[in-house]
Amino acid sequence: MQPASQSDALFEALPEDPRAEHPGEGSRSAFARTGILPCQGIRALIESGEIFGAPEIEASQVQPASLDLRLGKVAYRIRASFLPGPNATVRDKLAELKFHEIDLTKGAVLEAGCVYLVPLIEQLKLRSTIAAFANPKSSTGRLDVFTRLIADYQDGFDAVDEGYSGPLFAEICPRTFSIKVRYGSRLNQIRFRRRVGQQLDADERPGRVRDRALREIHSDVGLVEGEAAIREGLNLSISLAPAQPDGLVGYRARRYAGVVDVDAVGAYPANQFWEGVQLGGDRRFVLDPHEFYILASKESVSVPPAYVAEMAPFDPVIGEYRVHYAGFFDPGFGYAEGKAPGAKAVLEVRCLDIPFILEDGQIVGRLVYDRLTDVPDTLYGQGIGSHYQAQGLKLSKHFKQP
Template sequence: MKKKEIKNGALAYQNYKFLIENNIINSNNRIPDESIQPASIDLRLGNFAYRVSSSFLTINKTVEDRIKNFIIDKIDISQGHLFKKNQIYIVEVQESLNLDSKLSGKCNPKSSTGRLDILSRVISDYSSEYEVIKPGYKGKIYLEITSKTFNIVFTEGDKLSQLRLRKNNIVTTNDRELIGLHKLSPLLYNKNHKAIKPLINNGLKITAAVFNDDEPIAYKAKKDSPEIFFNKLRFHNKKDYWVSINKTKKNSLIIEPNEFYILKSKEKIKISRNLAAEMIPYDSEIGEFRAHYAGFFDPGFGNEMKGSHAVLEIKTYEVPFAVEDGQIIARLIFEKLAEEPTKIYGEGIKSNYQNQGLALSKHFRV
């Protein structure tokens, strides 16, 4: 391996390029540059899926060994295959790892995956946790995929999840540092592009927007809708899949159990070029619901237009839950990068959700 010292912290675009060039991140198929994001790398589906009877982890075994205990079907997805909702599938991704002991990783679904209510989580060999790549991991990576709302056709090469590597321990910003960062360059703006005071307490608090005179305040997924082709962008008619919800008299929205909603944040968020942010998907202090599958904001998010709204995927499982306009609904934790990326979100890389409002996934026609 070429000698190059990667600094502590979350890896940036150029660090991933280096790891690929030195076979620390491997693939039998060339990894295209568009798979490398400012602070993560996309994971591409391989050509076979396994429909299984149960989710599982791999505490003392490989994923391959565990699949043998639960397999129902082995499916060729090279030309596309329909993944039926609420069925569990395991797919080996095209990328594999050969990490040293100082490198570890965290994974999460991509934004478009979360906005379709797809549970996509990484499994690795000999691991007791989803979405975690242990220090020094060497081996294959798999996705467990369950579409919760829609029947979806997936094809070899589709990108559902992303991998974020870091050197040594995670380096997060504390509340005092966040306050200082906001003074230097505001983290939050209102709809009129004016900087607003952030609510910072164990991270940056984000509130829900459920009041708008001119546009829908939310989308609610329809129960019975046509199949979705994951590799067809701007293709599907949103009216076939979503119900638009307009403002209510009480400026609140009742989230019904086991229904899937898309909302947006009241604030517009800006992530500086040397940071990334993760949204905590479930926080019992905020409410008994899950907000946001994807939960990852690249460096440069919202930089071009004084912030972009966060889009929130919302579900509640037990009882109806009322979300008020301006109610705290999520929390952002900021992570320091090893170095500033040479590729930034939105700057000439065709980022799909820069300057977004209440936005469905890129699969739907506007």
């Protein structure tokens, strides 16, 4: 067992029961000790050496409930995606799968349709009660860049077991646009979950807010405007009602449009890379197979300060498409105390093997909420350069917004 560190002080006053469901906010006693670490908990893990890197982790990497991860100095072009499995390290597998190495210290282009593996600067040495899991950053998902975290001895993507000690890697596959990256670029983010007490049932995730509690939270603070459709999370519907006279409801990515520098903000004209999706009065749209779209939810969404949310994985029951490429919502997203929810959920949509018709108001996904162990001392949209607070239909930060 690893020795206790100063980060334990964050949790000493909290109740022990990991099944407790308290929708209230603003009080440490409102939370079970099991849950997602807020930014101050992440900083404590950095100070105790459980998250480390060289060069040292920058303050700007710490988000309200996640940590941005930085690309290392080299990328490996590999034959195919892979997992190391429980008996091997990532580098064990890499030796037989890599084609060539690419120096990232001066910047390099990762080509669309190719698969790359990049060692990350950050490494972990977690205690036995803390696990980690990852998502692409919002801007990464909106570029249609498929990015996943891989760690040694793991049999799944985007997750590391409790007590993990070792390096981290990013698998990167640009789907539509080729991208330029460099040493230190940030494409994905990692969160940390603390578990205490007895292990929950196998089908339960520590800190997950179940439907009954979600209804109480909505009643108290409002997760969406009006009535909330809650079933295994907060259901979201698609907006295909044009908000502008030109009938614009979304964007479709243009193939072979050029290279996007992931660190350039507001650098590219939108119409060079995107074509507008415009509809008439029927409010119905056909998704073409293997095309990538940016659409928006009909609902404006709120994530209260005590919680985080993410888009649930692809559910074939509702259609052959995906909407959760970068589906992480920080505490404070769309939230303003005493006001209605103020931000749409922008959806990165890819239709799979067959054309699929969407109609205005159709359910396309669901948000699942997790409880934080404490209210973050910094919220999304409050002085940290958040690009997507109060958003409507919006492309990634790299494009001049039309």
